[in-house]
Amino acid sequence: xxxxxxxxxxxxxxxxxxxxxxxxxxxxxxxxxxxxxxxxxxxxxxxxxxxxxxxxxxxxxxxxxxxxxxxxxxxxxxxxxxxxxxxxxxxxxxxxxxxxxxxxxxxxxxxxxxxxxxxxxxxxxxxxxxxxxxxxxxxxxxxxxxxxxxxxxxxxxxxxxxxxxxxxxxxxxxxxxxxxxxxxxxxxxxxxxxxxxxxxxxxxxxxxxxxxxxxxxxxxxxxxxxxxxxxxxxxxxxxxxxxxxxxxxxxxxxxxxxxxxxxxxxxxxxxxxxxxxxxxxxxxxxxxxxxxxxxxxxxxxxxxxxxxxxxxxxxxxxxxxxxxxxxxxxxxxxxxxxxxxxxxxxxxxxxxxxxxxxxxxxxxxxxxxxxxxxxxxxxxxxxxxxxxxxxxxxxxxxxxxxxxxxxxxxxxxxxxxxxxxxxxxxxxxxxxxxxxxxx
Ligand code: GLY
Ligand code: MN
Ligand code: MN
Numbered sequence: 001x002x003x004x005x006x007x008x009x010x011x012x013x014x015x016x017x018x019x020x021x022x023x024x025x026x027x028x029x030x031x032x033x034x035x036x037x038x039x040x041x042x043x044x045x046x047x048x049x050x051x052x053x054x055x056x057x058x059x060x061x062x063x064x065x066x067x068x069x070x071x072x073x074x075x076x077x078x079x080x081x082x083x084x085x086x087x088x089x090x091x092x093x094x095x096x097x098x099x100x101x102x103x104x105x106x107x108x109x110x111x112x113x114x115x116x117x118x119x120x121x122x123x124x125x126x127x128x129x130x131x132x133x134x135x136x137x138x139x140x141x142x143x144x145x146x147x148x149x150x151x152x153x154x155x156x157x158x159x160x161x162x163x164x165x166x167x168x169x170x171x172x173x174x175x176x177x178x179x180x181x182x183x184x185x186x187x188x189x190x191x192x193x194x195x196x197x198x199x200x201x202x203x204x205x206x207x208x209x210x211x212x213x214x215x216x217x218x219x220x221x222x223x224x225x226x227x228x229x230x231x232x233x234x235x236x237x238x239x240x241x242x243x244x245x246x247x248x249x250x251x252x253x254x255x256x257x258x259x260x261x262x263x264x265x266x267x268x269x270x271x272x273x274x275x276x277x278x279x280x281x282x283x284x285x286x287x288x289x290x291x292x293x294x295x296x297x298x299x300x301x302x303x304x305x306x307x308x309x310x311x312x313x314x315x316x317x318x319x320x321x322x323x324x325x326x327x328x329x330x331x332x333x334x335x336x337x338x339x340x341x342x343x344x345x346x347x348x349x350x351x352x353x354x355x356x357x358x359x360x361x362x363x364x365x366x367x368x369x370x371x372x373x374x375x376x377x378x379x380x381x382x383x384x385x386x387x388x389x390x391x392x393x394x395x396x397x398x399x400x401x402x403x404x405x406x407x408x409x410x411x412x413x414x415x416x417x418x419x420x421x422x423x424x425x426x427x428x429x430x431x432x433x434x435x436x437x438x439x
Contacts, residue, residue: 001263003100005176006052009169010071013050014064016165022117023125023162025050026134027058040223045355046127046166048264053099055089057107059134061117069102072117077106115141120154125162163360170354171361172375177265177354178409181377182418184221184262185407188269189421191215192256195230196422196433201250201275205230208256209244216260225266225357228258232275236401237387239347248275253283255401259357266357268379269419270405277433279426282396286384289321291424293382294404297349301380301408301415306369311349314382318345322384327393344386350379353407372410377418381405 017023028044043054051060051073058075066072076082078091095104105113118124118141128135145155173181194215195208209230216224231241233252248254252275259267272287274280279287296317297310319341322328327344328335335341352359354377364370372378383403386393407418423429423437431437 001052001176001180003052005174006050007100008174010050010062012169013165014062014070016169017062017064017125018123019065020121021064021123021125021160022121022156023062024114024138025060025126025162026131027053027056027060029131029133030056042223043264044130045170045264045360046163049166049170049355051099053090053095059107059110059114061114063117063121066102066117071100071102073099073101073104074107074110074114075104077108111137111141115145118142118145118156121156123158123160124156125160125165127161127163128159167360167362170359171352172373173354173377173409174375178377180263180265181267181353181407181409184225184260184265184267185269185418186421187216187219187221187260187262188258188267189419190219191258191260192269192271192422193432195256195258196271196273196429197435199248199254199273199275199277199433201248203248205232205235205244205246205248205254208248208254209258212256212258219260221260221262223261225259225261225268229256229270230258231255231401234388234399234401236272237385237399238401239385250276251280253279253400253402255403257403257405264355266353266355266359267407267419268353268357268381268405269407269422270381270383270403271422271424271429272402272404273429273433278430283400283402284426285325286321286386286397286400287402287426289318289325290382290384290402290404291426292321293317294380294406294424297380297382298406298408298415298417301372301378301410303372303374303410303412303414305372307363307372308369309372310378310380314349314380315341315345318382318384327397343390344384345382346385347383349382350408353377353379374410374412376410378408378410379405380408 025047027047031039033039061072073095092104095101191212195211198211209228227242229241230244232248232254235241236255254275255272257270293314297314300309300313319335320332352361385401386397388398409416
Protein backbone atom coordinates (compact mmCIF):
# COMPACT_ATOMS: atom_id res chain seq x y z
CA UNK A 1 0.00 0.00 0.00
CA UNK A 2 1.54 3.36 -0.92
CA UNK A 3 2.07 6.35 1.37
CA UNK A 4 -0.54 8.46 -0.40
CA UNK A 5 -3.21 5.93 0.54
CA UNK A 6 -2.54 6.39 4.25
CA UNK A 7 -2.25 10.16 3.83
CA UNK A 8 -5.63 10.24 2.07
CA UNK A 9 -7.27 8.21 4.87
CA UNK A 10 -5.91 10.51 7.60
CA UNK A 11 -7.04 13.54 5.65
CA UNK A 12 -10.52 12.07 5.24
CA UNK A 13 -10.74 11.32 8.95
CA UNK A 14 -9.53 14.77 9.97
CA UNK A 15 -12.08 16.37 7.67
CA UNK A 16 -14.80 14.45 9.49
CA UNK A 17 -13.58 15.58 12.92
CA UNK A 18 -15.02 18.65 14.60
CA UNK A 19 -12.91 21.77 15.04
CA UNK A 20 -11.08 21.83 18.37
CA UNK A 21 -10.80 18.08 18.56
CA UNK A 22 -8.12 15.44 18.82
CA UNK A 23 -8.14 11.75 17.90
CA UNK A 24 -6.10 9.19 19.82
CA UNK A 25 -5.45 5.59 18.81
CA UNK A 26 -3.05 3.12 20.42
CA UNK A 27 -1.34 0.26 18.58
CA UNK A 28 -2.28 -3.31 19.47
CA UNK A 29 -0.30 -4.60 22.45
CA UNK A 30 2.15 -7.46 22.08
CA UNK A 31 0.64 -10.59 23.60
CA UNK A 32 2.35 -13.43 25.40
CA UNK A 33 1.61 -16.98 24.24
CA UNK A 34 3.51 -18.68 27.00
CA UNK A 35 6.58 -17.91 29.10
CA UNK A 36 9.02 -15.81 27.04
CA UNK A 37 7.17 -16.62 23.83
CA UNK A 38 5.16 -13.96 22.08
CA UNK A 39 2.31 -14.44 19.65
CA UNK A 40 3.10 -13.32 16.15
CA UNK A 41 2.35 -9.60 16.27
CA UNK A 42 -0.56 -8.26 14.22
CA UNK A 43 -1.25 -4.54 14.25
CA UNK A 44 -4.71 -3.28 15.20
CA UNK A 45 -6.62 -2.79 11.94
CA UNK A 46 -7.83 0.73 12.75
CA UNK A 47 -4.30 1.76 13.68
CA UNK A 48 -2.80 0.24 10.56
CA UNK A 49 -5.52 1.71 8.37
CA UNK A 50 -4.44 5.20 9.35
CA UNK A 51 -0.70 4.78 9.77
CA UNK A 52 0.63 1.79 7.84
CA UNK A 53 2.81 1.36 10.94
CA UNK A 54 3.16 -2.21 12.13
CA UNK A 55 5.15 -1.81 15.36
CA UNK A 56 3.78 -2.29 18.83
CA UNK A 57 4.32 0.29 21.61
CA UNK A 58 2.97 3.09 19.48
CA UNK A 59 0.19 5.67 19.76
CA UNK A 60 -1.03 7.99 17.04
CA UNK A 61 -2.58 11.35 17.73
CA UNK A 62 -4.32 13.43 15.10
CA UNK A 63 -4.94 17.09 15.71
CA UNK A 64 -6.49 18.90 12.73
CA UNK A 65 -5.10 22.39 12.41
CA UNK A 66 -2.11 21.88 14.76
CA UNK A 67 0.61 24.27 13.70
CA UNK A 68 3.54 21.91 14.31
CA UNK A 69 1.90 19.11 12.39
CA UNK A 70 -1.41 17.34 12.49
CA UNK A 71 -0.26 13.72 12.46
CA UNK A 72 1.80 12.63 15.46
CA UNK A 73 3.29 9.21 16.06
CA UNK A 74 4.59 8.15 19.44
CA UNK A 75 6.81 5.09 19.03
CA UNK A 76 9.88 3.37 20.39
CA UNK A 77 13.18 5.21 20.19
CA UNK A 78 15.82 3.72 17.97
CA UNK A 79 17.98 1.53 20.20
CA UNK A 80 21.01 -0.20 18.64
CA UNK A 81 21.19 -2.68 21.54
CA UNK A 82 17.60 -3.83 21.05
CA UNK A 83 17.98 -3.79 17.28
CA UNK A 84 20.70 -6.40 17.72
CA UNK A 85 18.18 -8.80 19.27
CA UNK A 86 14.92 -7.93 17.56
CA UNK A 87 15.84 -6.11 14.40
CA UNK A 88 15.58 -2.39 13.73
CA UNK A 89 12.50 -0.31 14.35
CA UNK A 90 11.55 2.99 12.84
CA UNK A 91 12.36 5.34 15.72
CA UNK A 92 11.44 9.02 15.51
CA UNK A 93 13.38 9.64 12.33
CA UNK A 94 11.82 6.67 10.57
CA UNK A 95 8.33 7.65 11.70
CA UNK A 96 8.74 10.97 9.93
CA UNK A 97 10.81 9.80 6.94
CA UNK A 98 8.99 6.58 6.11
CA UNK A 99 5.55 6.82 7.68
CA UNK A 100 4.70 10.41 6.92
CA UNK A 101 4.40 11.55 10.54
CA UNK A 102 4.56 15.34 10.92
CA UNK A 103 6.02 14.91 14.37
CA UNK A 104 7.21 11.90 16.36
CA UNK A 105 8.08 11.43 20.04
CA UNK A 106 9.46 8.54 22.08
CA UNK A 107 6.65 6.41 23.49
CA UNK A 108 8.37 6.59 26.89
CA UNK A 109 7.71 10.37 26.97
CA UNK A 110 3.99 10.10 26.28
CA UNK A 111 2.99 10.87 29.90
CA UNK A 112 4.75 14.22 29.67
CA UNK A 113 3.73 15.18 26.15
CA UNK A 114 0.24 13.89 25.41
CA UNK A 115 -1.66 15.80 28.15
CA UNK A 116 -0.37 19.05 26.64
CA UNK A 117 -1.94 18.01 23.33
CA UNK A 118 -5.33 17.69 25.00
CA UNK A 119 -5.11 21.10 26.61
CA UNK A 120 -7.51 23.63 25.12
CA UNK A 121 -9.37 20.96 23.13
CA UNK A 122 -13.13 20.43 23.43
CA UNK A 123 -13.48 16.90 22.19
CA UNK A 124 -11.47 13.69 22.11
CA UNK A 125 -12.19 10.99 19.54
CA UNK A 126 -11.24 7.71 21.17
CA UNK A 127 -12.66 4.19 21.24
CA UNK A 128 -13.17 3.07 24.83
CA UNK A 129 -13.02 -0.58 25.77
CA UNK A 130 -10.62 -2.00 23.17
CA UNK A 131 -7.50 -1.46 25.27
CA UNK A 132 -8.52 -1.23 28.95
CA UNK A 133 -4.99 -0.34 30.15
CA UNK A 134 -4.78 2.53 27.73
CA UNK A 135 -8.30 3.68 28.68
CA UNK A 136 -7.05 4.12 32.24
CA UNK A 137 -4.01 6.08 31.17
CA UNK A 138 -6.08 8.42 29.03
CA UNK A 139 -8.51 9.02 31.88
CA UNK A 140 -5.51 9.73 34.12
CA UNK A 141 -4.18 12.37 31.69
CA UNK A 142 -7.56 14.06 31.45
CA UNK A 143 -7.95 14.05 35.25
CA UNK A 144 -4.53 15.60 35.61
CA UNK A 145 -5.63 18.44 33.35
CA UNK A 146 -8.92 18.83 35.22
CA UNK A 147 -7.03 19.48 38.42
CA UNK A 148 -5.48 22.47 36.74
CA UNK A 149 -8.85 24.00 35.86
CA UNK A 150 -8.45 26.77 38.43
CA UNK A 151 -5.21 27.73 36.76
CA UNK A 152 -7.27 28.31 33.63
CA UNK A 153 -6.50 25.02 31.86
CA UNK A 154 -9.28 24.07 29.48
CA UNK A 155 -9.95 20.32 29.53
CA UNK A 156 -11.83 18.38 26.84
CA UNK A 157 -15.36 17.87 28.04
CA UNK A 158 -16.45 15.31 25.52
CA UNK A 159 -15.31 11.83 24.51
CA UNK A 160 -16.64 10.61 21.18
CA UNK A 161 -16.30 7.10 19.71
CA UNK A 162 -13.59 7.26 17.05
CA UNK A 163 -14.59 3.93 15.52
CA UNK A 164 -17.87 5.43 14.35
CA UNK A 165 -16.07 7.67 11.86
CA UNK A 166 -13.30 5.26 11.05
CA UNK A 167 -15.44 2.23 10.40
CA UNK A 168 -17.63 4.06 7.96
CA UNK A 169 -14.46 4.91 6.00
CA UNK A 170 -13.19 1.33 6.20
CA UNK A 171 -16.47 -0.07 4.89
CA UNK A 172 -15.89 1.45 1.44
CA UNK A 173 -12.83 -0.05 -0.21
CA UNK A 174 -10.52 2.10 -2.33
CA UNK A 175 -8.93 0.83 -5.58
CA UNK A 176 -5.72 0.11 -3.62
CA UNK A 177 -7.62 -1.91 -1.06
CA UNK A 178 -9.43 -3.83 -3.76
CA UNK A 179 -6.13 -4.63 -5.44
CA UNK A 180 -4.95 -6.25 -2.19
CA UNK A 181 -8.26 -8.01 -1.62
CA UNK A 182 -8.41 -9.42 -5.15
CA UNK A 183 -4.90 -10.74 -4.72
CA UNK A 184 -5.62 -12.25 -1.29
CA UNK A 185 -8.70 -13.99 -2.71
CA UNK A 186 -6.76 -15.26 -5.73
CA UNK A 187 -4.08 -16.73 -3.47
CA UNK A 188 -6.69 -18.42 -1.28
CA UNK A 189 -8.57 -19.80 -4.26
CA UNK A 190 -5.40 -21.40 -5.56
CA UNK A 191 -4.66 -22.88 -2.13
CA UNK A 192 -8.17 -24.40 -1.98
CA UNK A 193 -7.57 -26.00 -5.38
CA UNK A 194 -4.34 -27.49 -4.05
CA UNK A 195 -6.17 -28.86 -1.01
CA UNK A 196 -8.77 -30.51 -3.25
CA UNK A 197 -6.08 -32.13 -5.34
CA UNK A 198 -4.08 -33.36 -2.34
CA UNK A 199 -7.03 -34.73 -0.38
CA UNK A 200 -7.41 -38.48 0.08
CA UNK A 201 -8.75 -40.85 2.73
CA UNK A 202 -6.35 -41.61 5.57
CA UNK A 203 -4.72 -38.17 5.80
CA UNK A 204 -5.12 -36.12 8.96
CA UNK A 205 -7.10 -32.90 8.65
CA UNK A 206 -4.00 -30.90 9.63
CA UNK A 207 -2.10 -32.40 6.72
CA UNK A 208 -4.57 -30.67 4.42
CA UNK A 209 -4.19 -27.54 6.54
CA UNK A 210 -0.45 -27.81 5.87
CA UNK A 211 -1.14 -27.81 2.12
CA UNK A 212 -3.16 -24.61 2.47
CA UNK A 213 -0.48 -22.86 4.54
CA UNK A 214 2.21 -24.01 2.14
CA UNK A 215 0.31 -22.61 -0.78
CA UNK A 216 -0.47 -19.29 0.97
CA UNK A 217 3.17 -18.73 1.84
CA UNK A 218 4.54 -19.89 -1.50
CA UNK A 219 2.30 -17.27 -3.09
CA UNK A 220 3.53 -14.50 -0.78
CA UNK A 221 0.87 -14.49 1.93
CA UNK A 222 2.72 -15.06 5.19
CA UNK A 223 -0.37 -15.15 7.41
CA UNK A 224 -3.87 -16.55 7.47
CA UNK A 225 -6.75 -14.16 8.06
CA UNK A 226 -8.14 -16.53 10.76
CA UNK A 227 -7.57 -20.06 12.02
CA UNK A 228 -8.30 -22.50 9.22
CA UNK A 229 -11.25 -24.85 9.59
CA UNK A 230 -10.51 -28.25 8.09
CA UNK A 231 -13.30 -30.56 9.18
CA UNK A 232 -14.09 -33.99 7.78
CA UNK A 233 -17.46 -35.73 8.23
CA UNK A 234 -19.06 -34.84 11.57
CA UNK A 235 -16.46 -32.10 12.14
CA UNK A 236 -17.87 -30.23 9.15
CA UNK A 237 -21.03 -29.72 11.20
CA UNK A 238 -19.10 -27.86 13.95
CA UNK A 239 -19.18 -24.27 12.81
CA UNK A 240 -16.00 -23.12 14.57
CA UNK A 241 -14.04 -26.39 14.36
CA UNK A 242 -10.29 -25.67 14.36
CA UNK A 243 -8.82 -28.78 16.01
CA UNK A 244 -8.09 -30.23 12.58
CA UNK A 245 -6.74 -33.43 14.13
CA UNK A 246 -8.89 -36.26 12.82
CA UNK A 247 -8.25 -38.78 10.08
CA UNK A 248 -10.18 -38.13 6.86
CA UNK A 249 -12.52 -41.00 6.07
CA UNK A 250 -13.50 -42.47 2.74
CA UNK A 251 -17.13 -41.51 2.06
CA UNK A 252 -17.10 -38.33 4.17
CA UNK A 253 -17.19 -34.74 3.02
CA UNK A 254 -14.44 -32.30 3.93
CA UNK A 255 -15.33 -28.69 4.74
CA UNK A 256 -12.46 -26.22 4.47
CA UNK A 257 -12.89 -22.61 5.55
CA UNK A 258 -9.54 -20.90 5.06
CA UNK A 259 -8.27 -17.56 3.80
CA UNK A 260 -4.95 -15.83 3.40
CA UNK A 261 -4.25 -12.37 4.72
CA UNK A 262 -2.32 -10.14 2.38
CA UNK A 263 -1.06 -6.64 3.21
CA UNK A 264 -3.43 -6.72 6.20
CA UNK A 265 -6.45 -7.63 4.06
CA UNK A 266 -8.43 -10.81 4.56
CA UNK A 267 -9.91 -13.33 2.22
CA UNK A 268 -12.44 -15.87 3.47
CA UNK A 269 -13.30 -18.89 1.34
CA UNK A 270 -15.17 -22.10 2.15
CA UNK A 271 -15.42 -25.13 -0.07
CA UNK A 272 -16.87 -28.54 0.71
CA UNK A 273 -15.90 -31.62 -1.26
CA UNK A 274 -15.80 -35.41 -0.93
CA UNK A 275 -12.68 -36.86 0.69
CA UNK A 276 -12.57 -39.60 -1.97
CA UNK A 277 -13.34 -37.28 -4.86
CA UNK A 278 -16.94 -38.44 -5.55
CA UNK A 279 -20.11 -37.05 -3.95
CA UNK A 280 -22.58 -39.63 -2.65
CA UNK A 281 -26.25 -39.31 -3.60
CA UNK A 282 -27.23 -37.61 -0.31
CA UNK A 283 -24.16 -35.40 -0.22
CA UNK A 284 -24.80 -34.30 -3.77
CA UNK A 285 -28.48 -33.59 -3.14
CA UNK A 286 -27.72 -31.29 -0.21
CA UNK A 287 -24.69 -29.77 -1.92
CA UNK A 288 -26.77 -28.73 -4.92
CA UNK A 289 -29.21 -26.98 -2.58
CA UNK A 290 -26.44 -25.02 -0.85
CA UNK A 291 -24.90 -24.11 -4.20
CA UNK A 292 -28.23 -22.90 -5.58
CA UNK A 293 -28.75 -20.88 -2.39
CA UNK A 294 -25.30 -19.36 -2.67
CA UNK A 295 -25.79 -18.40 -6.33
CA UNK A 296 -29.18 -16.87 -5.52
CA UNK A 297 -27.66 -14.91 -2.65
CA UNK A 298 -24.80 -13.66 -4.84
CA UNK A 299 -27.38 -12.56 -7.43
CA UNK A 300 -28.97 -10.44 -4.70
CA UNK A 301 -25.71 -8.55 -4.14
CA UNK A 302 -26.22 -5.33 -6.03
CA UNK A 303 -26.61 -1.63 -5.27
CA UNK A 304 -30.07 -0.75 -4.05
CA UNK A 305 -30.65 -4.11 -2.42
CA UNK A 306 -30.28 -4.11 1.34
CA UNK A 307 -27.95 -6.06 3.57
CA UNK A 308 -30.46 -8.79 4.32
CA UNK A 309 -31.57 -9.48 0.72
CA UNK A 310 -28.84 -12.08 0.05
CA UNK A 311 -29.70 -13.82 3.33
CA UNK A 312 -33.39 -13.88 2.48
CA UNK A 313 -32.60 -15.33 -0.95
CA UNK A 314 -30.45 -18.07 0.59
CA UNK A 315 -33.03 -18.95 3.23
CA UNK A 316 -35.74 -19.33 0.60
CA UNK A 317 -33.69 -21.69 -1.59
CA UNK A 318 -32.50 -23.74 1.39
CA UNK A 319 -35.99 -24.08 2.80
CA UNK A 320 -37.44 -25.11 -0.57
CA UNK A 321 -34.54 -27.51 -1.07
CA UNK A 322 -34.92 -29.15 2.32
CA UNK A 323 -38.59 -29.58 1.48
CA UNK A 324 -37.78 -31.11 -1.92
CA UNK A 325 -35.61 -33.83 -0.35
CA UNK A 326 -38.22 -34.50 2.34
CA UNK A 327 -36.40 -32.99 5.30
CA UNK A 328 -39.05 -30.31 5.79
CA UNK A 329 -42.77 -30.53 5.13
CA UNK A 330 -45.33 -27.78 4.53
CA UNK A 331 -45.57 -24.52 2.65
CA UNK A 332 -42.24 -22.81 2.00
CA UNK A 333 -43.58 -19.43 3.16
CA UNK A 334 -44.80 -20.90 6.43
CA UNK A 335 -41.58 -22.83 6.94
CA UNK A 336 -39.58 -19.62 6.46
CA UNK A 337 -41.86 -17.72 8.81
CA UNK A 338 -41.52 -20.34 11.53
CA UNK A 339 -37.74 -20.56 10.89
CA UNK A 340 -38.05 -24.31 10.37
CA UNK A 341 -34.77 -24.21 8.38
CA UNK A 342 -32.80 -23.08 11.43
CA UNK A 343 -31.82 -26.52 12.81
CA UNK A 344 -30.14 -27.07 9.41
CA UNK A 345 -28.95 -23.52 8.68
CA UNK A 346 -28.33 -21.62 11.91
CA UNK A 347 -25.96 -18.83 10.88
CA UNK A 348 -26.24 -15.75 8.73
CA UNK A 349 -25.32 -15.63 5.07
CA UNK A 350 -22.36 -13.28 5.38
CA UNK A 351 -20.46 -10.42 6.92
CA UNK A 352 -18.42 -7.44 5.79
CA UNK A 353 -14.90 -8.35 4.72
CA UNK A 354 -11.80 -6.16 4.77
CA UNK A 355 -8.81 -5.76 7.06
CA UNK A 356 -10.65 -7.88 9.60
CA UNK A 357 -12.29 -11.06 8.44
CA UNK A 358 -15.47 -10.02 10.22
CA UNK A 359 -14.93 -6.48 9.12
CA UNK A 360 -16.27 -3.26 10.57
CA UNK A 361 -19.23 -1.22 9.40
CA UNK A 362 -22.83 -0.93 10.47
CA UNK A 363 -25.33 -3.45 9.11
CA UNK A 364 -28.30 -1.30 10.03
CA UNK A 365 -28.91 2.42 9.88
CA UNK A 366 -31.69 3.82 12.07
CA UNK A 367 -32.79 0.25 12.73
CA UNK A 368 -33.23 -0.53 9.01
CA UNK A 369 -30.97 -2.88 7.02
CA UNK A 370 -28.52 -0.67 5.16
CA UNK A 371 -28.44 -0.53 1.39
CA UNK A 372 -25.58 -2.15 -0.49
CA UNK A 373 -23.33 0.36 -2.24
CA UNK A 374 -20.40 0.04 -4.66
CA UNK A 375 -17.10 -0.50 -2.85
CA UNK A 376 -18.49 -2.64 -0.06
CA UNK A 377 -17.14 -6.20 0.19
CA UNK A 378 -19.06 -9.00 1.87
CA UNK A 379 -18.98 -12.77 2.09
CA UNK A 380 -21.81 -14.99 0.85
CA UNK A 381 -21.70 -18.27 2.75
CA UNK A 382 -24.87 -20.31 3.19
CA UNK A 383 -24.70 -23.88 4.48
CA UNK A 384 -26.56 -26.97 5.62
CA UNK A 385 -25.36 -28.94 8.63
CA UNK A 386 -26.83 -32.23 9.80
CA UNK A 387 -24.99 -33.57 12.83
CA UNK A 388 -25.66 -37.07 14.16
CA UNK A 389 -27.43 -35.48 17.13
CA UNK A 390 -30.36 -34.62 14.82
CA UNK A 391 -32.00 -37.89 15.77
CA UNK A 392 -35.29 -37.12 14.01
CA UNK A 393 -33.49 -36.95 10.67
CA UNK A 394 -32.83 -40.27 8.87
CA UNK A 395 -29.28 -41.42 9.51
CA UNK A 396 -28.39 -41.39 5.79
CA UNK A 397 -28.24 -37.58 6.08
CA UNK A 398 -26.07 -37.55 9.21
CA UNK A 399 -22.63 -35.98 9.40
CA UNK A 400 -23.10 -33.96 6.26
CA UNK A 401 -21.87 -30.41 6.82
CA UNK A 402 -21.75 -28.16 3.77
CA UNK A 403 -20.86 -24.51 3.38
CA UNK A 404 -19.88 -22.63 0.24
CA UNK A 405 -18.35 -19.19 0.80
CA UNK A 406 -17.15 -16.54 -1.61
CA UNK A 407 -15.95 -12.96 -1.26
CA UNK A 408 -18.10 -10.53 -3.20
CA UNK A 409 -17.56 -6.88 -4.10
CA UNK A 410 -20.57 -4.66 -4.72
CA UNK A 411 -20.01 -2.88 -8.04
CA UNK A 412 -21.99 -0.17 -9.83
CA UNK A 413 -23.53 -2.81 -12.09
CA UNK A 414 -24.01 -5.53 -9.50
CA UNK A 415 -21.18 -7.56 -8.09
CA UNK A 416 -17.79 -9.13 -8.68
CA UNK A 417 -16.88 -12.46 -7.07
CA UNK A 418 -13.29 -12.00 -5.90
CA UNK A 419 -12.79 -15.67 -5.06
CA UNK A 420 -14.05 -17.17 -8.32
CA UNK A 421 -10.76 -18.99 -8.90
CA UNK A 422 -11.78 -22.15 -7.07
CA UNK A 423 -14.53 -24.38 -8.51
CA UNK A 424 -17.77 -25.03 -6.71
CA UNK A 425 -19.94 -26.96 -9.20
CA UNK A 426 -20.09 -30.69 -8.44
CA UNK A 427 -18.69 -31.84 -11.80
CA UNK A 428 -15.91 -29.22 -11.71
CA UNK A 429 -14.84 -30.32 -8.23
CA UNK A 430 -14.93 -34.00 -9.17
CA UNK A 431 -12.92 -33.32 -12.33
CA UNK A 432 -10.32 -31.31 -10.43
CA UNK A 433 -9.95 -34.00 -7.79
CA UNK A 434 -9.65 -36.68 -10.47
CA UNK A 435 -6.82 -34.69 -12.04
CA UNK A 436 -8.94 -34.06 -15.15
CA UNK A 437 -9.12 -30.29 -14.79
CA UNK A 438 -6.57 -27.60 -14.23
CA UNK A 439 -7.07 -24.86 -11.68
N1 GLY B 1 -14.11 -17.82 8.49
C1 GLY B 1 -14.99 -17.10 9.29
C2 GLY B 1 -16.28 -16.92 8.64
O1 GLY B 1 -16.55 -17.52 7.64
O2 GLY B 1 -17.06 -16.12 9.06
MN1 MN C 1 -15.14 -18.39 6.33
MN1 MN D 1 -16.99 -15.75 6.48
